Amino acid sequence: MQYRTVAYYVGVDVDDASILECAETARIQNDHLNCVLIAALPSLPYLKYGSNKFVEAGLPSNWLDVLHAKNAALKSRATRVEALLDGRGVSANVVAFMGLGAELQQIVAEQAKFSDIAFLDAGLRRDPDLFHVIACGVLFHSPVALMINGDPFAQRDCVFLAWNDSLPASRATHLALPSLLATKEVVIGCFDLPSPEDLEGSVPGTDLAEWLGHHGCDVTVSQFQCGGNSIADCIQERASEAGADLVVMGAYGHSHLRESVFGGTTQAMLEQTSLPVLFGH
Template identity: 80%
Template sequence: MQHKTVAYYVGVDADDASILACAETACNHNIHLNCVLIADLPNLPYLKYGSNRFVEAGLPSNWLDVLNGKNAALKSRATEVEALLVGQGVSANVIAFMGSGAELKHLVAGQANRSDIAFLDAELRKDPDLFHKIAYGVLFHSPVGLMINGDPFAQRDCIFLAWNDSLPASRVAHLALPILLAANEVVIGCFDLPSPDDVEGQAPGTDLAGWLSHHGCTVTVSQFRCGGNSIEHCIQERARELGADLVVMGAYGHSHLRQSVFGGTTQAMLEQTRLPVLFGH
């Protein structure tokens, strides 16, 4: 992770201690922080039908006041965060913006595009909707991986790589390669896949293990049965049993009623807070 740029997404209400902790570890690892301070736009004006049946705009009486207040708070907090980072001596820049919906996701992605990896501050979980919009923007509109929970710069002893032969899983393996190389052990976990006796060729995960081994990783391939449990439950249980300090997995999404949403396993792994996870799509 030397000389890397990390897109660090922070909410307006994030406390100083969290920001300073991230800044300190970034400084120790010679990492540049692209600190992205984000606020969700207040609910936009709506359309309504009047008594004359014509459509007219419905603007809450205090909407502009709320917008101006949030914008002022965002700018003020950005100035405070910039001072914190300067005082810490870390290489960093601070950008602040407000948005909603698709616009917000693309603004988020634009910052990730200029970074090597993205990390979400834990305080963003206080606003689940904003948290998921940022995560979706990074994962589905940018080429970088997304890290949640724990220290994004920590040395990993054992990494659990959830594998299912999909394109997202393959992509995250490539995105995570520098982190995998630095770990002492990588366990490739496959769930409810056909028995090697039922398929032609090598067992699932074997080709990936060979590729990682050629790079110098110490790799083990394990196959697990879910036994009726969800994939996300099995990933967390197996990772904890193995003592893994990071889970690496592909992220999946789908469109529902024209809204971008995560698939069930991705959603559940985003919501859990016990295990650090690196997602890629």
């Protein structure tokens, strides 16, 4: 019986070792691996003013040749990855796509829709733009959580839950519930709270702790002041101090440009590589 399906996003130049490591843990956990090879289209033709003052396409002479070469390389790599996974006896399928911008985000989201979690291979960081597009596609256009860094199949001993009473943080918590139930300890971290006299009702994090406690989680609520440091730096520092091996947090985007622009804390946590992070939006 399969337990989970993991959408595993990788680049064309991904190392075999990375794929095999992920495949082995998926096999041990009896999970299904949906390996999604992603490549960005070569730079599209641009527009220029011709001698007749009309706008015309500035198509590089070798653009189609570059496109065909990249497409062939993508298909060839997909065939090799499929053979690699078949040889390890892991339940897996391999799909390959090429796209750009919003179109690629939709392709990414379609693959995530029928998975339990999405995981970005570290090798995708070699192309920051592609990494960003895939993250946006999963978080803004699919219903699943996005995980970066570490091993998506690993058992966690301590999860640090960055909490601020927002809808993204609440959704991230619900998406991470299987991990929270399986871990030994959950630390709820709240940052830069107002003074006690300014608070109305319960202190942030206490209602969440009660709900998780009803599920059987061992929960601690901690309140921190950043003292002028960024929220992202504080999350990393406090999570490390708590011995957390996973951070759970909401992902935030600027409302008018949410398709392509993350908030500062989300972007900083996406860029860091020291802690595994599970995002929900």
